[in-house]
Amino acid sequence: MLKFFSIILRNKKAAAGMLIVLAYIGIALAAPLITSHDPLKRVTRPHQEPTMEHVMGSTRMGRDVYTQFVWGTRTSLIVGFAAGLIVTVIGTLIGVTAGYFGGWIDETLNFITNIALVIPQLPLLLVLAAFIGQSDPFMIALIIGLTSWAWGARVTRAQTLTLRKRDFIEASEQIGEPSWRIICVELMPNLLSIIGFNFIGSVVYTIITEATLEFLGLGDPLAVSWGTMLYNAQTSSAITVGAWWEVFAPCMAIVVIGIGLSLLNFGIDEVSNPRLRTLGAINKAVKAQKKFDQSYKSAKGAAS
Amino acid sequence: MSFILRRILFYIVAFLVAASINFLLPRLMPGNPIDIMFANAGNSMPPEAKKALAATFGFVDRPLHEEYFLYLKSVFSWDFGVSIKKYPQSVLDVLMRALPWTLFLAGTSVVLAFCIGSMLGVYAAWKRGGAFDSIVSPSALAIQSIPALVIAITTLFIFGVGLEWLPTSYAYKPSLDPGWNWEYISSVLYHALMPVTTLAFVSIGGYLITMRNNMIGQLGEEHVVMGHAKGLTDARVRYNYAARNALLPSMTAFALSLGSVMGGSLITEIVFNYPGLGNILFQGIIARDYPLIQGQLIIMTLAMLTANLLIDFIYIFLDPRLRKA
Numbered sequence: 001m002l003k004f005f006s007i008i009l010r011n012k013k014a015a016a017g018m019l020i021v022l023a024y025i026g027i028a029l030a031a032p033l034i035t036s037h038d039p040l041k042r043v044t045r046p047h048q049e050p051t052m053e054h055v056m057g058s059t060r061m062g063r064d065v066y067t068q069f070v071w072g073t074r075t076s077l078i079v080g081f082a083a084g085l086i087v088t089v090i091g092t093l094i095g096v097t098a099g100y101f102g103g104w105i106d107e108t109l110n111f112i113t114n115i116a117l118v119i120p121q122l123p124l125l126l127v128l129a130a131f132i133g134q135s136d137p138f139m140i141a142l143i144i145g146l147t148s149w150a151w152g153a154r155v156t157r158a159q160t161l162t163l164r165k166r167d168f169i170e171a172s173e174q175i176g177e178p179s180w181r182i183i184c185v186e187l188m189p190n191l192l193s194i195i196g197f198n199f200i201g202s203v204v205y206t207i208i209t210e211a212t213l214e215f216l217g218l219g220d221p222l223a224v225s226w227g228t229m230l231y232n233a234q235t236s237s238a239i240t241v242g243a244w245w246e247v248f249a250p251c252m253a254i255v256v257i258g259i260g261l262s263l264l265n266f267g268i269d270e271v272s273n274p275r276l277r278t279l280g281a282i283n284k285a286v287k288a289q290k291k292f293d294q295s296y297k298s299a300k301g302a303a304s
Numbered sequence: 305m306s307f308i309l310r311r312i313l314f315y316i317v318a319f320l321v322a323a324s325i326n327f328l329l330p331r332l333m334p335g336n337p338i339d340i341m342f343a344n345a346g347n348s349m350p351p352e353a354k355k356a357l358a359a360t361f362g363f364v365d366r367p368l369h370e371e372y373f374l375y376l377k378s379v380f381s382w383d384f385g386v387s388i389k390k391y392p393q394s395v396l397d398v399l400m401r402a403l404p405w406t407l408f409l410a411g412t413s414v415v416l417a418f419c420i421g422s423m424l425g426v427y428a429a430w431k432r433g434g435a436f437d438s439i440v441s442p443s444a445l446a447i448q449s450i451p452a453l454v455i456a457i458t459t460l461f462i463f464g465v466g467l468e469w470l471p472t473s474y475a476y477k478p479s480l481d482p483g484w485n486w487e488y489i490s491s492v493l494y495h496a497l498m499p500v501t502t503l504a505f506v507s508i509g510g511y512l513i514t515m516r517n518n519m520i521g522q523l524g525e526e527h528v529v530m531g532h533a534k535g536l537t538d539a540r541v542r543y544n545y546a547a548r549n550a551l552l553p554s555m556t557a558f559a560l561s562l563g564s565v566m567g568g569s570l571i572t573e574i575v576f577n578y579p580g581l582g583n584i585l586f587q588g589i590i591a592r593d594y595p596l597i598q599g600q601l602i603i604m605t606l607a608m609l610t611a612n613l614l615i616d617f618i619y620i621f622l623d624p625r626l627r628k629a
Contacts (some may be wrong), residue, residue, distance in 0.1 A: 013442075111314075114314065114318075115314075115317065115318045115321050117560060117563075118315070118318045118563075118608060118609065118612060119318060119321065119322050119563075119605055119608070120562075120563040120566050120567065120601075120604045120605060120607075120608045121563050121564065121567060122563070122564075122566065122567030122570060123566070123567075123570075123600055123601045123604040123605070124322075124325070124601060126585065126589065126597060126600070126601070127325065127326065127329065127597055127598060127601045128329070130589060130592065130594065130597045131329045131330060131333055131594070132333075151560070204449055208451040208453075211451070211453065212451065212453055212567070212571060215453060215571070215574075216571075216574070216585075216586060216589055217586065217589050217590050218589060230453065230457075234574075234575075239457060239460060239461050239465055240465060240472065242465065244461055247457050247461070251453075251454045251457055251458065254450075254451060254453075254454055255449075255450050255454055258449035258450060258451070259446050259449050259450075261449070262445055262446070262448065262449040263445070263446075266445055
């Protein structure tokens with residue numbers, strides 16, 4: 001496990017992403033220590049610009065933006081990881097089952113997956129959330145998790161299909177290994193990078209989607225999260241009256257965690273698929289090749 | 305041709321699934337579904353209108369499967385009931401008035417983003433590891449993870465409120481009458497500039513990366529080496545040999561991304577106060593106008609399926625193997 005991390009962290013993108021994610025987790029864990037107000041309490045006059053006392057300003061309701069941001073981090077991360085987990089578990093189960101067993105099982109599961117992919121996500125979520133009523137963040141995590149697994153299932157199935165034909169799987173079958181053992185011991189380790197990719201991607205997707213649903217007024221207005229911050233800012237016309245700080249904090253929070261997780265994801269992808277590398281690795285290889293060519297030429301020149 | 309037939313059949317099933325979700329959801333909720341769905345209708349609607357509306361959604365005292373067929377009948381005869389918030393207008397009228405704006409916004413931006421993104425991706429892959437690739441590709445990755453909501457709010461604040469360069473709401477100057485004259489069209493374009501750019505910006509990174517990665521895969525293939533060996537120009541190898549093949553998986557990614565572009569469009573419309581579906585929905589959600597919210601799922605699914613069918617045709621054009629099948 002440690003070795004696995006050290007390989008991944010050697011990639012600069014992954015290391016930067018990891019740093020950002022850890023910083024957020026730190027903020028979420030330390031929320032009660034680094035804030036001194038109640039996020040839902042009026043603590044100052046409305047729409048105050050950032051000052052030393054209220055470093056991110058105050059909202060239309062006179063609430064402290066910094067406090068809301070910190071507590072919102074907690075909500076967004078929990079929702080993101082919870083839904084990411086649901087998405088990954090469902091997606092992996094369906095994808096591996098379809099890819100490994102094939103036949104009518106594959107046809108059925110693949111058909112369901114394709115239907116889930118072609119029905120537009122946000123409109124579907126709007127209907128679900130509207131009927132559930134003012135959903136608290138965990139309800140939102142659940143419905144996002146239950147509706148967003150299709151992409152992961154598709155990718156996992158594709159990868160399982162290519163692995164299915166490899167010699168080591170066929171060999172295991174011939175010596176009579178039970179299916180569960182082939183799936184858990186032989187297949188899973190080779191699917192890990194795709195499952196990880198799916199998980200991190202789903203976390204980003206959930207954080208964004210949760211904020212979006214809450215921004216649309218489908219969340220619980222008393223929950224403290226980045227989405228409700230944006231919703232309150234929108235309904236109090238914070239932007240048009242020039243109170244940029246009310247939207248700046250949640251926007252930046254979403255952007256930076258999104259970038260952090262994506263960097264981590266693409267870093268891992270590059271480690272497992274070296275052809276995708278940009279920057280350093282390729283340049284180094286090209287330079288090394290040139291150097292080699294030159295020394296080869298000069299050696300040849302010297303010989304003749 | 306069987307390829308297209310099979311696709312159409314699939315789309316019909318997908319459409320039925322969306323309709324069935326609409327049918328089942330209110331019935332799965334705890335409590336009386338009629339009370340939930342028409343809770344806000346009491347004040348604005350006369351009782352007989354409410355009863356007719358309930359019948360549209362299959363709320364009659366019959367066995368469940370008969371209710372289901374009744375509901376399907378309303379859906380297939382384009383009857384989505386009346387809007388509660390905008391009573392007595394029908395849901396279809398309300399949605400259809402807004403839909404063209406959403407299609408215009410989403411369509412323009414998605415085509416723009418796909419063309420620009422794919423071209424940049426081809427170029428980045430061709431000069432892999434070069435200065436262009438090492439600046440553009442990582443930025444594309446970063447841009448890809450920024451949601452439409454954030455970009456919309458930021459551009460609105462900078463160019464709309466701060467610099468006052470571009471209008472902050474409406475699809476055209478409210479004092480103008482719609483018509484095919486330059487004044488009106490230019491006003492529409494002027495008002496669309498910010499939302500379209502926002503939406504295009506959101507999805508451009510994804511297309512760039514997909515194309516780049518497909519292209520890199522292609523560049524290692526033998527037919528590309530063969531093209532070089534035949535002494536063809538770089539441009540010919542790049543576009544006719546590598547890019548044409550790399551475009552196929554890109555089209556799949558394009559089809560899959562349409563849903564999120566539509567979602568992004570809804571959000572962008574709300575932020576820019578643009579008269580599309582998003583804006584109508586925002587009002588509908590706040591008023592808990594369930595017929596409207598259900599209607600948009602049907603309409604959006606239909607739009608999505610139509611777009612997918614179009615992409616299937618493009619696929620046949622791009623991939624000769626499908627023409628024979």
